[in-house]
Amino acid sequence: MEQQKNNTIADKIWDFLSSVKLAIVIFALISLTSIIGTILEQKGDPERNLEILTRLFGKFLAPTLFTVSEKLGFMDMYHSWWFTGLLVLFSVNLVICSLDRLPRIWKLVHEPIGPLPEENLRKFVISREITIKGKPDTVKDTVASALRKARFHAGEVQEEKDWMFYAQRGKYSRLGVFITHFSILIILIGAMIGIRFGFKGYLNLPEGDVSNVALSGTDREVPFGFEIRCDNFNVDFYGRSDMPKEYRSWLTVIKNGREILRKSIAVNDPLTYEGITFYQSSYGIVPGSLGQGIFVFNTISRDGKSTTVNPRLGESFQVSGTALTAKIIDFSPALRIDEHGHAATYANQMSNPAVFIEFSEGGKNPFSGWILKRHPETWQLPDGSRVEFIDYWGVEFTGLQVRKDPGVWVVYFGCISMSLGLFIAFFMSHRRLWIKVVEEKNTSRVIIGATANKNRAAFERKIDKILSILGKQQEGGK
Amino acid sequence: MDSSLFFGLSTMAYISAMMVYFTYVAFKKSQIGVIATGITIIGFISQTFAIIMRWKEFADLSGMGFLRSAPLTNLYESMVFFVWCLILGYLIIEFKFKNRSFGAFITPIAGLALAFIDLTGVSKEIQPLVPALKSNWLLAHVTMSFIAYAAFSMSFSTGLMYLITTTEKRSESAYIFWTITLGLFAVLLVSMGIDFFTFKVKVRPEIFIHSYLFRTSFLHSSSVINIISYVLAIAALVLVWRYGYILRTVITKFNVTPDMLDEITYRSIAVGFPIFTLGGLIFGAIWADQAWGVYWSWDPKETWSLITWFIYAFYLHSRMIRGWKGKKVAIVAVMGFMAVIFTYLGVNLLLSGLHAYGSR
Secondary structure, X not given: OOOOOOOOHHHHHHHHHOOHHHHHHHXXXXXXXXXXXXXXXXXXXXXXHHHHHHHHHHHHHHHHHHHHHHHOOHHHHHHOHHHHHHHHHHHXXXXXXXXXXXXXXXXXXXXXXXXXXXXXXXXXXXXXXXEEEOOHHHHHHHHHHHHHHOOOXXXXXXXXXXXXXXXXXXXXXXXXXHHHHHHHHHHHHHHHHHHHHOEEEEXXXXXXXXXXXXXXXXXXXXXXXXXXXXXXXXXXXXXXXXOEXXXXXXXXXXXXXXXXXXXXXXXXEOEEEOOEEEEEEEEEEOOOOOOOOEEEEEEEOOOXXXXXXXXXXXXXXXXXXXXXXXXXXXXXXXXEEOXXXXXXXXXXXXXXXXXXXXXXXXXXXXXXXXXXXXOHHHHEOOOOOEEEEEXXXXXXXXXXXXXXXXXXXXXXXXXXXXXXXXXXXXHOOOEEEEEEEEEOOOEEEEXXXXXXXXXXXXXXXXXXXXXXHHHHHHHHHO | OOHHHHHHHHXXXXXXXXXXXXXXXXXXXXXXXXXXXXXXXXXHHHHHHHHHHHHHHHHHHHOOOOXXXXXXXXXXXXXXXXXXXXXXXXXXXHHHHOOOOOHHHHXXXXXXXXXXXXXXXXXXXXXXXXXXXXXXXXXXXXXXXXXXXXXXXXXXXHXXXXXXXXXXXXXXXXXXXXXXXXXXXXXHHHHHHHHHHHHOOOOOHHHHHHHOOOOOOOOOOOHHHHHHHHHHHHHHHHHHHHHOHHHHHHHHOOOOOHHHHHHHHHHHHHHHHHHHHHHHHHHHHHHHHHHHOOOOOOOHHHHHHHHHHHHHHHHHHHHHOOOOOOHHHHHHHHHHHHHHHHHHHHHHHHHHHHOOOOOO
């Protein structure tokens, strides 16, 4: 760079902030500190982090390292003042670096292309020369059409008997790098909008319950301005395994006492209302509710008559079309029969809901047993009728991530423009070429000089293609 | 007939192609080179077949439709796809630069990666998808990430070759860098190999790393063996450092100029970087946003891909603006790929040993 030494403080600060060296130092600092953040559990249990440090550095060093990293904010480093500071410095550097270089690039983009002296053409890295039969006045048309075919809109001037062509393409591709840099800024601005005007929270909503707030952080309640109700929650499993295939919540949005919207959500398929989005995230059993739910059974008689009943634990119901009375004795959310034939609950999730029912008919107890929701073969009763276990409702909660982020569209816009900028920066180039047609005795000499700011080899191939067109045209013409 | 037959065929093809490429480099007979390329192409075609078949098997089994059933959902499948991209990239380079010698560098990576999956207990079963993975973003995000990884691994090989061919003195820092890098890779592979043959276990890689890795050497219960292992490891590093020049004489036989290596390193990164940004970071963020409502949460996988991104951004800037060429940027390219390996394998395998990642 040819620039005079700047001595004012403002200039020095500008030079410091626009230096690539600073960018490299920031890259390195962000990367290195981030590594620590991936090793220590962020916002995690202090004891776990102490354990991790002990495993890595031994019992002796761990407590000291723990205190040091806690003091420096490494336990929640991505939100610490110094990491935020690094990100701010990064964006300032990005802006100033770009602004510092923009005028020069802008000039290159807007510099009009014009004729060059013949000897300059030979100095280009890509330089070719051929001789073609015919006077320049005829050869010039061949050259012009070859350039058109290569999609170059060339300017032309006559210099005595010679002709000069000049053309350029993709001059705006030089701006790709700026688009990329400013996109990063747009993304960071979008992130800031989200932090400032949005919130992230969670909500564990039991089936049948209504809520108008989510919990953000440890105990901050964020109101929605409307209510959300969980009508139902269900998990589907893969075959007989306990691996969930899909979990789904049926939600209803209620505003001013009126039901506005109903939608079932699953992972990757959220619900959005008034800028607030509800994501299916987890599920579980509401503590202390195992005995409180409502069963949904379909009882079907031998001749196919079906009735739905909704008893609770300990209650009795009639099996439709029979004189059978069924009494619900016991319930297990995850039933397993061990090798001794004892029933046991193996999980604290509704992995394999089962209900123990005692059937009676006129004071006698002909049969009793476990009926499992996930195993239809247990629904069949010995007398030919069936009790279908449809649901045990009101026991599970659905775990929802709740988010409001007005900045997300800014972030998405930044992502799109960044992709565009990268594509332009890496896959397009500014190509310029000059062609001189010089008269000789009975022939014309064609001299080509060309330059590209990127991917020179590809441009070289293109030039050779133009040359081969010229060669062929000439043969065809004669 | 099922996909595993063709997967086996492609593994064998790559390993035999590796040997033929070695012979080619040694004897420089162009017929041998043609045979090597032919075998590689056969391996590539059968691997393509295998991937398509597995895709179809998965779609039939899951009933989720073709687009969502891309076989890219676990370590085994992603490794297979990585090898596929790598071979494709290599074949393109062989065609463009009319040079077969790289084959001797690339086919071993392909063959070893596939053999590694066979040796370890990485599950090859078609596994059902957890709900979070059921998304149309899976296909776009994972394919583009791995295309970028393959491009980066190409730049790693050429960058390393560049360092090997251009460093002369043992005191040079670039020489020390590549010998130590290569030496560490060798030490790690050998000690892991000893673990495998001692314990003869086939378990999930997470469990292997957690309870078996280095238990025959650095982490053996006897401190004598510990010390011997460390001494041997250091001896190995010194040995590679001392005799590294032998590799240089081998690679100079490849008929590649340092300029060409530098050019391929740069071009691979110039292709890999935008693809990684779009497919890896941006698509990953959009997907996370759809699934969990956070487009960026600084979890280890995200953070490590950002670190990788920074390293390659550093490479590009130092080359374009500072005009760095040659050894300095080659070192950056090599380090970038180490970050890639850590993002791909290290985060899942090592950090998950520290804390349970992926449980959400």
